[in-house]
Amino acid sequence: MDTIIKTVKQYSYELDEVTLKELKFIANQYKNVKNYVYSRFSGINSIPLLGKERQIRDEWVKTNFAEQWKLPARYWKLALSEATGNIKSQWSNIKRRIREQIKVNDNLSNEDKHYINYILKFDNYYYKVLTNQIFNIPKIFQDKQLNYKYLNNLIKRYTRKYKGNIPYSKKGATFSMDTGLYSYKNGHINITCVKKGKRLPIRLTDSNIRNSTLKVKIIENKVEIHCPLKVKTKENNNQENVIGIDKGYKYLFAVSSGKFYGENLNSYLSKETERLNKVNKNRNRFWALYNQYLEEGTIKNANRVKESNLGRVKYNHNKVKHDQTVKSYINYSLNQLIKEEKPTEIVMEQLDFVNWNDKYPKSIKRKLSRWIKGYIRERLEYKSALNSIEYSYINPAYTSKVCTVCGEFGLRSGDVFTCSKCGKSHSDTNASKNILKRKYDKEITLYTNYKKVKEVLENRLNHHLRC
Incomplete structure (x- = not known):
C-alpha cells in the first residue's frame, strides 16, 4: 500500500516573555539567513x-x-x-x-x-x-x-x-528544527536556543512525540509545531466512476452527476467581506486622526490613538479565525463529495492558463482573495491521493460557454446557462459535464491554445448542422 505525507500539528500553552523573546530572535535570524541566500543566489x-x-x-x-x-x-x-x-x-x-x-x-x-x-x-x-x-x-x-x-x-x-x-521573507515567525535541535520530555518539547548547552522547555497541549524535521510557527504568544508524517493511503474498492467537477465560489464544487457540495461557501466569504469592509472603514478613520495629530505636533495624542485603535493583534486573530473556518468547511465539503460520489477518478480544470481578471467579476475576486492561494487545489490532490483516487486536469477553454448536449455556444449568467436550442440549465452543472467530456477529447489537449479550442468546437458544430 502506498504512503503519502500528512502534516499534523502540536500546540503550546501561552509562553512567558523570556521564552517568546528567545524564539522570536531565532525565527528572525532564521529569516535573515534565508533572505541573504535569496538575494545572493536567486x-x-x-x-x-x-x-x-x-x-x-x-x-x-x-x-x-x-x-x-x-x-x-x-x-x-x-x-x-x-x-x-x-x-x-x-x-x-x-x-x-x-x-x-x-x-x-x-x-x-x-x-x-x-x-x-x-x-x-x-x-x-x-x-x-x-x-x-x-x-x-x-x-x-x-x-x-x-x-x-x-x-x-x-x-x-x-x-x-x-x-x-527575488523571494523574500517579510515576517520572522517560523523556523525549522531537525532532530538534533529538540527533544521531548514530560509533556514538553525542549528546543535548542542561542546559548550553548541550553534548551527552552515549552509545554504542549498533547503528549505525542515526533521524530522528524519540524517547523515551528509563532502565533501571538504561542507556538504551533508542524510535523510531516507518512500515512498509508486508503484502499479504493469502488466501481469505476469518473466524475467531472467545476470549482466556483457560490458552490464550492458542482459535479457532473448534478450534485453540489459546499453550498454555504459564499455565505462565509460574504460575511467576512462585509466585516472587513466595516473594520477597515473604521481603521481608516483612526489613521486619518492619527496623521492629523502628527501634523499638529501632538505626538502624545497620536500615540494614544495608535495604541488603542490601530493594533494588529485582534485584527490578525479574527483573520486567522476566519481562514481556519473556511479551510474546515472546504475539507468537510471535500469529504462529503468523496463519500457520496465514490469516485475512482476526478477530472478538473487546469486554471494556470486562465486570466483571473476575466474569470470572475471584481466583487467575487474580493471574496476569493481571502482564500489561501492554492489551498483548494492542494486539498483536492491530497485527499484524492489519500483515498486512492486518480485526478487529472483538462484544458478549461470554453467549458462554461458551450452546451454539453448539442455543443452550441450559449450564454452564462450567474447560475443559469442558456442554449438557444436546448433551453436553460444550471451553468455549473453544464460546465462540470463539459469538463468530464473534455477528458476524452483527443483533439483538445491540456496545452491546446484557446483560439484553436474555439476553432475545433466551431468546426464540430458546423459539421453537426450540415449533417
Missing part, C-alpha cells in the same frame, strides 16, 4: 551553484561568515538548505512554464521545441544562453537548420517573463 549568475549547497556551507564555515547570524550551526544550515531548495523550485517552475508555453506556440516547429526543451534540461546550456555566452551547438542539432539566435532569444524572453521577483 540570480541568473548563480545557476551553476544550484545543487552545490554543501560548497556554500563549507565556505561560510571556513571564512567564519556564518558567525554573523549568532545562531547554532544546525539552524543556519537548515535555513540555507530551505532557501536553496526554494530557489531550485523557482527555477524548476520557470522551466515548466516555458515548456508549457512552447507547447502551445504554433510558430515553433517540433525541432524548435525539441531544441528549447534540450537547453532547459541542462543547466550549463541554459546558463550560457541566459548570459549570452558562445557555446558549441549540441551534436544532435548540428545537422538541423534552426534559427538558433531566435530560439535563444525566445528562451531569454520567456525567462524574463516568468522569473518574477
